[in-house]
Amino acid sequence: MVLDKEVFKEELKQRLRENYAMELEDASEHEIFYALGALVKARYSDAWRDTWKYYVDKHKKQVYYFSIEFLPGRMLKSNLLNLGLLDTAREALTDLGIDLDSLAEVEKDMALGNGGLGRLASCFMDSIASCGLxxxxxxxxxxxxxxxxxxxxxxxxxxPDEWLQSGNIWEIRRESKAVDVRVGGHVYLAEAMEGKLKPVYENERILRAVPYDTGMVGYENNVVNTLRLWSVEIPDSEEDKYQSIQGRRELEDLTAVLYPDDSNEHGRLIRLTQEYFFVSAGIQSIIRHYKKRVQKPISNLSEYISIHINDTHPALCVPEMMRILVDEEDLSWEQAWDITGKVMSYTNHTIMAEALEKWSIDLMKRTLPRMYQIIEEIDARYVQTMRELHPHDLVERTRIIRNGQVHMAHLSIIGSHSTNGVAKLHSDLLKSVVLHDFYIIYPDRFNNKTNGIAQRRWSQIVNEPMSSVLDETIGKTWRKDPGDLKLLMNYQSDQAVLDKLAEAKKINKQVLADYILETTEIEVSTDAIFDVQIKRLHAYKRQLLNLLHIIKLYQDLKENPDLDMQKRVFIFGAKAAPSYHYAKVIIKCINEAANLINNDSDIKDRIKIVFLPNYNVSLAEKIIPAADVSEQISLASKEASGTSNMKLMLNGAITLATLDGANVEIRDAVGDDNIYIFGLTEKEVYEYYENQEYSAQQLYDENPIIRRVLNAFIDGTIPNIVYEGREIFDSLIKYNDEYFLLRDFDSYVKAQEEIGKAYGDQSFWQKMSLINIANGGRFSSDETVRRYAEDIWKIEPKDSFVTEKG
Ligand code: GL4
Incomplete structure (x- = not known):
């Protein structure tokens, strides 16, 4: 989009006058941000309308990505970039004496997700639009x-994160598209016309689902798709029932908070109702659109609509689609089942058993009686069909209703045509272990789609210094086609280029160092290795292993103050689920170790620990460009994929990793010489599970270094952690170290030593860093969504078209 800088300035001033009756000189940053947001939104509104119209007119098949989490972070710069207006906006604002970067900070981080899963959904939204899908x-x-x-x-x-306090500039409330969702009460089947059975609802509650739409702006292609988020309200017809404030509150609470859990299931009533609420509202609105705009027979639905179940939270898509097709559209069960299977596809995001969602039959019946009836029927028919083809045990293990519970993963697999994992290793483990039974039954349904990241955000937007060096060196095509980053491989021995990249890194490190000082009062040197571990706090991700190594370094330095070692800053960012006690204990221990080490004058700043509070997308954007080392140290087989690993390598950090999740593919991309791999392989982990020979006590008894490190938790070395230290110690020794930290400790320490040596040889390090950047293009989510589009959703990109303004 071309927009003259002067016009931009005038428009901004005009918006301020219109919206706030104010001149620029008198406006606060806040007001300017909102005026700017309104300007940007107006710039894509025609393209938004035209995109929608185009899909309708051309009868384009569309995918609907159902996800209980989306984590877009801030959208101002990303929208400006995708509209081709970032530079114009920056220059225009500079002319007006305003700094775009600080203005952008006014925007509240839209954090409607926990971590990787929600962020992936948002990267996909960006890429789907950018690929014109x-x-x-x-x-x-x-x-x-x-x-x-x-x-x-x-x-x-x-x-609490009150992100809506000052309003959300990007959303549009679409009251006319509201739908009603029925929950609770009783449902029985009664004879209706022509002898058909129809459900009759009694004493149910009606919830009004109101959609708020946000434009998902594609990168310089005039495509704007829609992210539709539903909010609950009380329908007019039900006003009488909600006279008490408490009653209203209860209802309104349904969409009040995101469940703050990652990789852990929390089977609570309100969560199940949340799941049904957005599923039912979404599918109803899809069907309404289909009938009103697509105007094809309902039996052709799967030619025009594809629905993706992102993890099991939206698994009720299957019975809800059946309900609408059978109860409302009068299709036969068989016909409805055929359509539903063709429309639905499912992604599994974890192998952690505790994350596989299950609901008690009792709760499901009480909360969603019609859903339960339909699930029962799906289950009965599944058992009946499969009994003829497979052994009894296998059918019993895979059925949906088992041991008094409804298994949501089973429902998702049985009710869809595709189940995919999120990295090669993870997809293989699904087939061979976690979902092996289903793989026997439906071998053709299983496939892999390795995760990816929205590279424009995670390079161009967050790392301008590096982006300029790339432009100068390999031209600008990489900005549209990240595969072109490969061109950088031609410069791996060009010291001038290496120096420029190193300079860019230094600038980013300084920005982060300033931020660290400002927020934590800890002073760090940009000469030190910035060693980064940023992700949810979880035992399997092993932030504790990182801490054990730091304590070892600390003890080494105390013992030998002249020890020759690189300066290091260990940077953590991690939230623990509020109910996850052990994760919180680890946070406390890291913070107390930080207090001890950062303030010990013997250490002379050679190690610093910085635990930055409130890790979120915006903080990730500050940390990632400044990282030297990317810690991806989960126990092999436990991390489904990871995505911070991809963001960090793209920004030139060197990965220190186990062969887990997508780390395996990162190693394949950069080669063994440009990554530091350590620890057990997934096969070795499974061997331990089988032979049950793991003994943490033995490792403790036989290894004096491990002993000294662990004792620091209980002998007062780290102050203020009497209870927490004991808990950590016991988890490792008394409870036999569930995630094999002690087994991987030695090889982790060795890998860290090698990293220290490598960093000492700056041109060697810079070359590795360049090779990582050059091979980052492979993990673009543009590529990932294209594969979903071709293999699973069967949707095609739009042919190029131009809007009136475009
Ligand atoms: C996760 C995985 O833990 C993570 O490895 C993966 O990258 C992400 C997106 O596929 O999904 N699963 C859950 S649950 N939370 C995640 O972040």
């Missing part, structure tokens, strides 16, 4: 996003 998101508009994290005396404290 007809696709929309469907989710929940939580009033409160993921909690704000503070540290008090080293403990995590959770505060």
């Amino acid at each position: 007809p696709g929309n998101g469907n989710g929940i508009r939580y009033d409160y996003g993921l909690f704000k994290q503070r540290f008090v005396d080293g403990y995590q404290v959770e505060l």
Whole structure:
């Protein structure tokens, strides 16, 4: 989009006058931000309307990505970039004496997700639009996003995230598209016309689902798709029932908060209702659109619509689609089942058993009686069909209703035509272990789609210094086609280029160092290795292994103050689920170790620990460009994919990793010489599970270094952690170290030593860093969504078209 800088300035001033009756000189940053947001939104509104119209007119098949989490972060710069207006906006604002970067900070981080899963959904939204693919998101508009994290005396404290307090400039409330969702009560089947059975609802509650739409702007292609998030309200017809404030509150609470859990299931009533609420609202609105605009027979639905079930939270898509097709559209069960299977596809995001969602039959019956009846029927028919083909045991193990519970993963697999994992290793493990039974039954349904990241955000937007060096060196085509980053491989021995990249890194490190000083009062040197571990706090991700190594370094330095070692800053960013006690204990221990080490004058700043509070997308954007080392140290087989690993390599950090998740593919991309791999392989982990020979006690007894490090948790070396230190110690020794930290400790320490040596040889390090950047293009989510589009959704990109303004 071409827009003259002067016109931009005038428009901004005009918006301020219109919206706030104010001149620029008198406006606050806040007001300017909102005026700018309105300007940007107006710039894509025609393209938004035209995209929608185009899909309708051309009868384009569309995908609807159902996800209980979306984590877009801030959208101002990303929208400006995608509209081709970032430079114009920056220059225009500079002329007006305003700094775009600080203005952008006014925007509240839209944090409607926990971590990787929600962020992936948002990267996909960006890429689907940028690839010109007809696709929309469907989710929940939580009033409160993921909690704000503070540290008090080293403990995590959770505060509400009131992200909507000053309004959300990007959304449009579409009251005319509201739908009703029925929950609770009783349902029985009664004879209706022509002897058919129809459900009759009694004493049900009606919830009004109101959609808020946000434009998902494609990169310089005039495509704007829709992210539709649903909010609950009381329908006019039900006003009488909700006279008490408490009654209203209860209802309105349904979309109030996001469940702050990652990789862990929390089977609570309100969560199940949340799941049904956005599923039912979404599918009803899809069917309404189909009938009104697409105007084809309902039996052709699968030619025009594809629905993606992102993890099991939207698994009720299957029975809800059946309900609408059978109860409302009068299709036969068989016909409806055929359509539903063709429309639905499912992604599994975890192999952690505790994350596989199950609901008690009792709760499901009480909360969603019609859904339960339909699930029962699906289950009965599944058992009946499969009994003829497979052994009894296998059918019993895979059925949906088992041991008094409804298994949501089973429902998702049985009710869809595709089940995919999110990295090669993870997809293989699904087939061979976690979902092996289903693989026997439906071998053709299983496939892999390795995750990817929205590279424009994670390079161009967050790392301008590096982007300029890339432009100068390999031209600008990489900005549209990240595969072109490969061209950088021609410069791996060009010292001038290496120096420029190193300079860019230094600038980013300084920016982060300033931020660290400002927020934590810790001073760090940009000469040190910035060693980064940023992700949810979880035992399997092994932040504790990182801490064990730091304590070892500390003890080495105390013993031998002249030890020759690189300066290091260990940077953590991580939230623990409020109910995840052990994760919170680890946070406390890291914070207390930080207090000890950062303030010990013997250490002379050679190690620093910085635990930045409130890790979120915006903080990731500050940390990632400044990272030297990317810690991806989960126990092999436990991390489905990871995506921070991809963002960090793209920004030139060197990966220190186990062969887990997508780390395996990162190693394949950069080669063994440009990554540091350590630890057990997934096969070795499974061998331990089989032979049950793992003994943490033995490792402790036989290894004096491990002994000294662990003792630091209980002998007062680290102050203020009497209880927490004991818990950590016991988890490793008494409870036999569930995630094999002690087994991987030695090889982790060795890998860290090699990293230290390598960093000492700056041109060697810079070359590795360049090779990582050059091979980052492979993990673009543009590529990932194209594969979903071709293999699973069967949707095609739009032919190029131009809008009136475009
Ligand atoms: C996750 C995985 O833990 C993570 O490895 C993966 O990258 C992400 C997106 O596929 O999904 N699963 C859950 S649950 N939370 C995640 O972040």
